[in-house]
Amino acid sequence: MTENKLAVLAEQGCPVFYFYSTEPYLVRQAVRTACRLLSRDSDEEVTVLDGAAPDVEQLVMAAGTISFFGTRRVVCLPEVDPGAYSEKDLDAFLDTVASVENAVLVLGSVFEADRSGKARPGKRAQRLMAQCKKQGWLEELAKPGPAQLRQMVLDRARAQGAEMTGQAASALLDRCGEDPYLLENEVDKLAAGAGYRTITPALVAEMGVVSLEADVFEMVRMVTARNAAAACKKLQVLLRLQQEPIAIAAAMIGSYVDLYRVKLGQQHKKNYSAVFKEFGYKGSDYRLKRSAQTAAGYTLPQLKRCLNILLELDQNLKGQPVSPQILLETALCRLAMEGGSQ
Numbered sequence: 517m518t519e520n521k522l523a524v525l526a527e528q529g530c531p532v533f534y535f536y537s538t539e540p541y542l543v544r545q546a547v548r549t550a551c552r553l554l555s556r557d558s559d560e561e562v563t564v565l566d567g568a569a570p571d572v573e574q575l576v577m578a579a580g581t582i583s584f585f586g587t588r589r590v591v592c593l594p595e596v597d598p599g600a601y602s603e604k605d606l607d608a609f610l611d612t613v614a615s616v617e618n619a620v621l622v623l624g625s626v627f628e629a630d631r632s633g634k635a636r637p638g639k640r641a642q643r644l645m646a647q648c649k650k651q652g653w654l655e656e657l658a659k660p661g662p663a664q665l666r667q668m669v670l671d672r673a674r675a676q677g678a679e680m681t682g683q684a685a686s687a688l689l690d691r692c693g694e695d696p697y698l699l700e701n702e703v704d705k706l707a708a709g710a711g712y713r714t715i716t717p718a719l720v721a722e723m724g725v726v727s728l729e730a731d732v733f734e735m736v737r738m739v740t741a742r743n744a745a746a747a748c749k750k751l752q753v754l755l756r757l758q759q760e761p762i763a764i765a766a767a768m769i770g771s772y773v774d775l776y777r778v779k780l781g782q783q784h785k786k787n788y789s790a791v792f793k794e795f796g797y798k799g800s801d802y803r804l805k806r807s808a809q810t811a812a813g814y815t816l817p818q819l820k821r822c823l824n825i826l827l828e829l830d831q832n833l834k835g836q837p838v839s840p841q842i843l844l845e846t847a848l849c850r851l852a853m854e855g856g857s858q
Contacts, residue, residue: 570593
């Protein structure tokens, strides 16, 4: 929900706002924003009832008390779990929601996700949701996708007085994944590190949260471009950071397995989203989207040969007395020779 929409509903006298999601961060943000907008014209503090099952008598008292300032009291239950109430207490809760007059209720709940990633509320939660929808506003907060998160970090940087390039935003997503809270913290740190000027990909690599998977995928892109020298230089940085050679090799194998699966899917006219579902990946399909872009430079036989090179690397790292750095650099050069057409 946009703040403008929320402000309109508040002006219209909407008595109940209920936000729910599988993501705690999104619920906290929505509840906080709603409380701020609803209380901005009053000197009275928001009444917060914490916990999964706040006492119903306290709720009734808070919702029924007339504000000293002549405005409706804002009562917030930021982490309510309807399933934690008995049937009797839930009935009393629903009666309070149905008859609220002197207050505005702001509720937030976090539920487990089903297989599709959507919230899975229980029967008692569904009863509360139905009542809130009847009385006021009910909204499921969907987990933002990569495009939304990318825009979010760009906006966040701008709000901090800095600029962020599109490549830097993509690099940050590669490192942090799709945790909005972590992304915002990282943007704030990078903005300060850039002197509130421009946040570049180089700064993200230097100061951003350490992610072996992101660093290795960057190395794979260098190999795909047949730039073995740059890939070896990146490898040396990882080794200086004391990343374990076997862990580096495992991340490389994971990246090439992703490339192979996506390429195989393309041959069967299935996009990366279908591959994501077929192979039971968890989280977002953003990782496979990036893999699909990289896999475009390969043929399936090339990727098979790359996987054989990585199998030899894994066996050699675990059984050969040769320096792990030499084994890794040799594998990178062989992969670059085999590499994509980009």
